[in-house]
Amino acid sequence: MPAARAEGGGKSGPAKSGPTLEQVAARAGVGRGTASRVINGSPRVSERTRAAVQAAVAELGYVPNRAARALAAGSMDAIALVVPEQENRLFAEPYFSEILRGVSTELGDTDMQLLLTLIRDQRGRERFAHYAAAHRVDGVLLVSVHGDDPLPDLLRDVGMPAVLSGRRSHDEQLPYVDSDNLLGAQLAVEHLIGRGRRKVATITGPLDMYGARCRLDGYHEALRAADRASGPSPDERLVVEGDFTEEGGHRGMLELLRRDPEVDAVFCASDVMAAGARLALREAGRDVPGDVALVGFDDSAVARHMDPPLTTVRQPIEEMGRAMVRMLLDLMAGAHEHAPGQRRPEGPDETAGRSRLVLPTELIRRRSS
Amino acid sequence: MPAARAEGGGKSGPAKSGPTLEQVAARAGVGRGTASRVINGSPRVSERTRAAVQAAVAELGYVPNRAARALAAGSMDAIALVVPEQENRLFAEPYFSEILRGVSTELGDTDMQLLLTLIRDQRGRERFAHYAAAHRVDGVLLVSVHGDDPLPDLLRDVGMPAVLSGRRSHDEQLPYVDSDNLLGAQLAVEHLIGRGRRKVATITGPLDMYGARCRLDGYHEALRAADRASGPSPDERLVVEGDFTEEGGHRGMLELLRRDPEVDAVFCASDVMAAGARLALREAGRDVPGDVALVGFDDSAVARHMDPPLTTVRQPIEEMGRAMVRMLLDLMAGAHEHAPGQRRPEGPDETAGRSRLVLPTELIRRRSS
DNA sequence: CAGCATGATGGGAGCGCTCCCATACGCGGC
DNA sequence: GCCGCGTATGGGAGCGCTCCCATCATGCTG
Numbered sequence: 001m002p003a004a005r006a007e008g009g010g011k012s013g014p015a016k017s018g019p020t021l022e023q024v025a026a027r028a029g030v031g032r033g034t035a036s037r038v039i040n041g042s043p044r045v046s047e048r049t050r051a052a053v054q055a056a057v058a059e060l061g062y063v064p065n066r067a068a069r070a071l072a073a074g075s076m077d078a079i080a081l082v083v084p085e086q087e088n089r090l091f092a093e094p095y096f097s098e099i100l101r102g103v104s105t106e107l108g109d110t111d112m113q114l115l116l117t118l119i120r121d122q123r124g125r126e127r128f129a130h131y132a133a134a135h136r137v138d139g140v141l142l143v144s145v146h147g148d149d150p151l152p153d154l155l156r157d158v159g160m161p162a163v164l165s166g167r168r169s170h171d172e173q174l175p176y177v178d179s180d181n182l183l184g185a186q187l188a189v190e191h192l193i194g195r196g197r198r199k200v201a202t203i204t205g206p207l208d209m210y211g212a213r214c215r216l217d218g219y220h221e222a223l224r225a226a227d228r229a230s231g232p233s234p235d236e237r238l239v240v241e242g243d244f245t246e247e248g249g250h251r252g253m254l255e256l257l258r259r260d261p262e263v264d265a266v267f268c269a270s271d272v273m274a275a276g277a278r279l280a281l282r283e284a285g286r287d288v289p290g291d292v293a294l295v296g297f298d299d300s301a302v303a304r305h306m307d308p309p310l311t312t313v314r315q316p317i318e319e320m321g322r323a324m325v326r327m328l329l330d331l332m333a334g335a336h337e338h339a340p341g342q343r344r345p346e347g348p349d350e351t352a353g354r355s356r357l358v359l360p361t362e363l364i365r366r367r368s369s
Numbered sequence: 370m371p372a373a374r375a376e377g378g379g380k381s382g383p384a385k386s387g388p389t390l391e392q393v394a395a396r397a398g399v400g401r402g403t404a405s406r407v408i409n410g411s412p413r414v415s416e417r418t419r420a421a422v423q424a425a426v427a428e429l430g431y432v433p434n435r436a437a438r439a440l441a442a443g444s445m446d447a448i449a450l451v452v453p454e455q456e457n458r459l460f461a462e463p464y465f466s467e468i469l470r471g472v473s474t475e476l477g478d479t480d481m482q483l484l485l486t487l488i489r490d491q492r493g494r495e496r497f498a499h500y501a502a503a504h505r506v507d508g509v510l511l512v513s514v515h516g517d518d519p520l521p522d523l524l525r526d527v528g529m530p531a532v533l534s535g536r537r538s539h540d541e542q543l544p545y546v547d548s549d550n551l552l553g554a555q556l557a558v559e560h561l562i563g564r565g566r567r568k569v570a571t572i573t574g575p576l577d578m579y580g581a582r583c584r585l586d587g588y589h590e591a592l593r594a595a596d597r598a599s600g601p602s603p604d605e606r607l608v609v610e611g612d613f614t615e616e617g618g619h620r621g622m623l624e625l626l627r628r629d630p631e632v633d634a635v636f637c638a639s640d641v642m643a644a645g646a647r648l649a650l651r652e653a654g655r656d657v658p659g660d661v662a663l664v665g666f667d668d669s670a671v672a673r674h675m676d677p678p679l680t681t682v683r684q685p686i687e688e689m690g691r692a693m694v695r696m697l698l699d700l701m702a703g704a705h706e707h708a709p710g711q712r713r714p715e716g717p718d719e720t721a722g723r724s725r726l727v728l729p730t731e732l733i734r735r736r737s738s
Numbered sequence: 739c740a741g742c743a744t745g746a747t748g749g750g751a752g753c754g755c756t757c758c759c760a761t762a763c764g765c766g767g768c
Numbered sequence: 769g770c771c772g773c774g775t776a777t778g779g780g781a782g783c784g785c786t787c788c789c790a791t792c793a794t795g796c797t798g
Contacts, residue, residue: 767772
């Protein structure tokens with residue numbers, strides 16, 4: 001297929017593109033190699049030459065041709081952000097767009113490109129796997145991966161640097177950035193107990209997701225601690241499993257009310273579920289926070305707009321996005337360093353040390369508790 | 370600015386990549402050119418040869434090298450989705466992610482790549498302009514463009530196919546996909562009047578945005594019609610300008626209550642503003658919908674989670690995303706057809722005809738009205 | 739049966755860049 | 769004043785692909 005030229009552009013050659021390195025070099029009165037060196041910041045160029053080339057670049061408005069660069073260098077200067085489609089819908093929207101914001105911000109200083117891939121079915125997954133295996137990107141960011149997703153291991157096997165948001169298990173082998181779900185949940189429940197609630201229930205996320213399990217652990221942790229301090233005792237009847245959906249929260253709340261009508265507080269593992277629970281409570285004629293205090297997780301937009309506004313656990317999502325990019329770039333740089341000759345700025349296991357990151361969570365107090 | 374190459378990543382050869390066309394050709398026992406023809410679906414290949422090449426592709430797991438292809442063909446096989454950062458935050462989140470979903474879905478059948486660019490400041494804008502001018506992508510999707518944004522015209526000037534979401538004015542010169550803001554607003558206000566409301570106010574969006582003006586026009590239109598049918602008459606005191614933010618909606622509602630305490634209905638030009646207005650009403654001790662009926666615009670998540678759930682005007686956002694992609698691909702393909710020899714499937718002004726699209730809006734009735 | 743159109747095929751010529759080797763230059767030491 | 773070595777520089781050799789033209793094979797016309 002011919003190049004995408006605007007008809008007004010006259011001739012029909014390949015897409016009109018900017019000046020080439022060759023032209024820049026000519027303009028600066030140097031060789032192509034030298035110009036390339038300047039543009040890529042190689043140190044072995046004299047100051048005079050560097051200035052000349054930079055001037056030429058500015059005058060000509062030179063922009064390196066990515067395709068050519070990628071072809072010659074064997075790297076694509078691009079990373080993919082992979083989002084399983086269903087998750088995108090489930091996970092409250094802010095999660096995704098905040099991650100995106102963080103990623104994009106951090107990438108802004110690089111000339112890496114961000115390639116967005118929504119995977120919506122098995123076919124899409126295979127397609128991407130194929131694509132990645134062929135090294136058509138330099139690195140991959142995986143958002144909200146399920147425990148049974150084969151993609152991460154596949155990427156590792158083909159030597160494609162990848163960073164997960166969230167873990168699949170406590171000792172996730174791949175590099176990841178996670179938030180402190182356990183502590184966040186613990187804070188939430190402690191808060192509830194601190195407000196004098198005696199029957200603190202929880203609606204969990206799907207327990208095959210590690211993050212959801214952590215939140216449940218945090219719940220248990222807080223109750224155990226309170227028990228020792230003669231606070232309310234753990235009671236397994238007060239734990240119901242949800243699925244992060246509003247409908248799930250609604251069902252869960254109904255079930256809790258059935259099991260024990262005297263429930264006076266609920267920690268929901270997501271804001272969206274809290275919204276569902278809130279609805280059930282309204283239907284049951286319970287006042288929030290009068291009869292039942294409610295705490296969510298995520299600090300999504302829903303939380304702010306509920307009535308009353310929802311106390312919730314905030315995760316530094318944007319920062320997680322940024323951290324993921326930093327980690328990935330590190331990884332990508334590190335992957336090149338298998339030639340022992342070059343300088344290595346720090347200790348031996350530096351990369352490994354930087355490839356697991358758990359960011360803090362924070363309780364946001366609002367009127368629902 | 371130096372390229373983001375892994376510094377010191379000196380050698381280590383290019384990233385391991387899959388088999389090449391050459392290898393596929395050899396394997397299939399044909400020439401490189403023939404293999405290329407098969408892969409690109411050229412018709413001038415015999416059935417036998419085609420099968421042989423396809424078999425070789427399958428066996429070798431061949432994936433064409435994008436960079437090489439782009440370099441040789443002069444097109445990048447990629448389109449950019451450009452999102453002004455502020456808008457992204459303002460516009461209720463669903464807008465963005467739904468557009469994205471649509472775009473991604475429609476792109477799924479192509480082997481175009483989606484390149485995401487958040488522009489957050491002047492520098493970013495220039496950077497992108499530069500980038501686009503150098504034809505580093507084949508087409509651009511622009512989301513939520515302000516009337517004074519120079520980017521669209523700049524893209525046109527450099528012959529870069531582009532499609533806007535929303536118009537900048539009624540007779541937008543660039544290809545766009547918009548929703549029927551006027552009719553949507555009109556429906557909303559007619560609905561309010563139909564419910565017997567007599568003092569129907571509106572909190573508009575920023576009036577330098579065309580879409581916001583359309584919604585205001587729709588409001589006026591409905592009132593004028595009602596006036597003729599001896600319904601409530603237009604009253605300019607019932608119009609306040611907002612800014613699409615929650616805070617703006619809050620302020621707007623306060624102002625309306627001040628101007629006329631007997632307001633009994635408000636059409637807000639966005640759900641988020643409706644949320645702000647709802648808050649102000651609660652503070653003022655007004656019941657919704659008892660004292661004041663409320664209608665929003667967008668049908669975002671906020672609308673469903675408000676108390677009471679918000680009646681609102683839905684735009685087919687995902688479909689808009691899909692339509693934008695279709696239009697852009699058309700445009701890109703059309704740009705090729707300047708050689709008169711080739712077949713042209715339809716009438717002369719076909720492309721122009723398809724480059725303005727206004728999709729219908731729909732009233733979603735909930736309990737706030 | 740020659741002559742020619744038609745369709746299939748092979749492979750050269752780059753696309754713009756990076757890598758790397760060869761070259762030219764400079765400079766201190768003998 | 770010559771040698772050797774380190775440092776800036778030029779430019780060849782591709783990277784894998786598409787485009788296009790020359791080459792063949794084929795089947796038809798006259």
